[in-house]
Each structure stands twice: as structure tokens, then as C-alpha cells.
Amino acid sequence: MSGECGLEEPSSCALFRLFPQVAEAIQSVKSDDINPYLEAIRRNVCSVCTDRALDGSCKTRQQVQCALDAYLLLVVDAIEEATGKTFDRQHIGPPVGGSTVTLGPQIRL
Secondary structure, three states, X not given: OOOOOOOOOHHHOHHHHOHHHHHHHHHOOOOOOHHHHHHHHHHXXXXXXXXXXXXXXXXXXXXXXXXXXXXXXXXXXXXXXXXXXXXXXXXXXXXXXXXXXXXXXXXXX
16 A cells, blocks of 8 residues: 555545544544444434435445545544544444445454
8 A cells, every 4th residue: 555545536535525524423422332433424424425325325435435434443543542532442343234344454344
């Protein structure tokens, strides 16, 4: 990995474009399980993302090109650290609803 965004237009990335909503969603959760964070992201961020279709599907996420999904665990860690809470990775449960979210570069649920 070169550390660069693979999107043609990095400014269109939901992680950066919707970062205030991402931070708010993460701060609304108090859990050592990733599922409540994922649910909060889907409810508060994905629901307002322009990449989301009317039926709730997301082509970007389905093509595993959503940085928010790919780096959710790292983003949760960073925000929790900045706010003084630590996320216990040992309590990561299976994803809800059969999600195929990739959490970080090497963790696949």
C-alpha cells in the first residue's frame, strides 16, 4: 500500500466529507463491540451520504471502496483516543446482519 487514496476524487470520500457526522456517531456509542459503532455509522452517516441509493444500498461500500468501512476500527480508535476512551479490540463481535465490512487494512469480518 502506498498510503494514498485509491479514489479518483479523494475529496468525494465519505470519511472526510462527512467527518463531523462520523465523529458524532462514534461519540454517541459507548461499547467495546464494533457492532454498535457500525450501526451508528449506518444510521447517522450512511443515511445522509450521497453515495447511498434510495433503497439503502451503497455501490461504493459493495465494491469495498468506502474508506469509512475500510478504516472504521482505526477511525473509532483515533476518535476514542482523542476523547480519552480506549476501544478494547478483544471484544470485537461478529458483524451485524452479515455485513462484510473490512475493518482496517488486515481485519476482515
